[in-house]
Amino acid sequence: MKELQLKYGCNPNQKPSRIYVADGSDLPITVLCGKPGYINFLDAFNGWQLVKELKEATGLPAATSFKHVSPAGAAVGLPLDDTLKKIYWVDDMGELSPLACAYARARGADRMSSFGDFIALSDVCDKDTASIIKREVSDGVIAPGFTEEALEILKQKKKGNYVVIQIDEAYRPAPLEHKEVYGVTFEQGRQELSINDDLISNIVTANKELPESAKRDMKVALITLKYTQSNSVCFVKDGQAIGVGAGQQSRVHCTRLAGQKADNWFLRQSPQVLGLQFVDGIGRADRDNAIDVYIGNEYMDVLAEGAWQKIFKVKPEVFTEEEKRAWLDKMENVTLGSDAFFPFSDNIERAKKSGVKYIAEPGGSVRDDLVIETCDKYGMVMAFTGIRLFHH
Structure with a gap:
């Protein structure tokens, strides 16, 4: 299939609308169910890149829950304890597959923002994952494949109109990408930066103890930020984003927004x-x-x-403020990633209130020394990646 006609673009008055590959090659997707729209595809293609990179970076199945071209949640497939099963409303489903655990985490971290999400899965969608999706209000899902059982479950959703997209895992886009704004075409090289151990090896704080679990969480945070509208920061705990602050002009407002989401995630476990x-x-x-x-x-x-x-x-x-603060003081070993440098130490002060212990950010601020000093005050471990991750 060379192109796919869409009902309309971002809004109903924006017609005509279609997707196609500029060089005339086939589209890398097959629509198995439903009629995906313009924004569905924006979420699907951004989400697919995110989970594909999470799987490559961690070796674990990954899932993300997208809304309006930013992830509300993202996670890798680590087992769920009884408390998480309960707050994600899957405690009645028995043992879940790793992929299902990944989606339960991605959807469950910020359930308010994930309402009506578009889902991306790194692996073939199985029955367990489809069974969770069936319960939730969601627009669609993209994955490299679907088992027969999973596809049958998903095709029953939304009276047969639920969007199911299969993507070709072998597809590789052109190294240059283009975007048109007001009739002017912008060209840039694709963001192909690999998020790996080398990127987070430059530890600039006095405390340099970075356990493997924190390295994994830094990768989850940074990969999530690669596909989040800037400015953005991401709080991560145990392989899942627990607070994403997206699209804010002020860095500290990103940190406050994401921190509040992380706090809400932990308060739900009280x-x-x-x-x-x-x-x-x-x-x-x-x-x-x-x-x-x-x-x-x-x-x-x-x-x-x-x-x-x-x-x-x-x-x-x-639930009094004193009781909430006492509970939040138990949150620890949280990781924070930022798509650009922290210009002031107030971001670190706010992060501390949400249990942050590990930080990954580019560095490069004229106040880096003050940011590092504040991290040292709290015994945090901070790595400078040396590279910005803006996404627009």
Whole structure:
């Protein structure tokens, strides 16, 4: 297939719309189900690159949950403990395949942002992974293949309209890429930087102890940032992004945004949240939203008289700021990646509040010495990669 006509572009008034390869070669994809749109394909191709590189860098199956051309979550396929199974709503599914674990993590880290996601999988989609996808509100999935069982499950989703795309693993794009803005064509070499051990070997802090788990998490953070709209930072814990701050003009606003998402991920594991008793029949999205409000500053929206009865069987106690801070103080060994240098030490101060121990960033700020000094104050390990990872 040389080209694929689309219903419209980013918006319904932007017609005509199509995808094709400029040199006239075949498209590297086959649509197995549904009618993917313009933004679906933007998410699909960016997501596929992300998971492909995660698999190459870690040797583990990988998944990502994309929304509006940035990842809401990304992860590799490490086993889930009982708490994570519960907060990702898969505790009733028994043992899951590594790929299914990867998607449960990618989807579960920031469930509010992942609502209606486009999924990318590094490996052939299996029954376990398809069974999780079937439960979630999602636009589509791209993978190098699908088992017969998985495809049958996915084809039942959205009354047969769920988008399923198979991509050719052997496809390699041209070394030059082009983008047109206002009738002007931009050309640049593809971002082919390999995220490997050498890239994170320049440790500039007094503490130089970088365990293998932290190296893996640095790779997850940096690869995620390669496909996140800049400015961006990414918090990672145990092989999964737990907070992505995307598309902010201010670096510290990225850090605050991603840090808050990471905090919410950890707060969902607290006894106060795990003990919430929801009314029977509540929808998954309503349950996610209720938790998000309960752990935030607008908690009375779900605890007010007449409101809580629609959500909970038993009215929860207020989750106080002191209780939340005490729980968050238990979060540790978190990794933080940044797509460009930290211009001020306030980013490090904010990162510390979310348990950050390891940092990977390009370096190159005139205030690098102050950033390093702040890391040293907290015993952090920071690597300078020497390379920016802007993505637009």
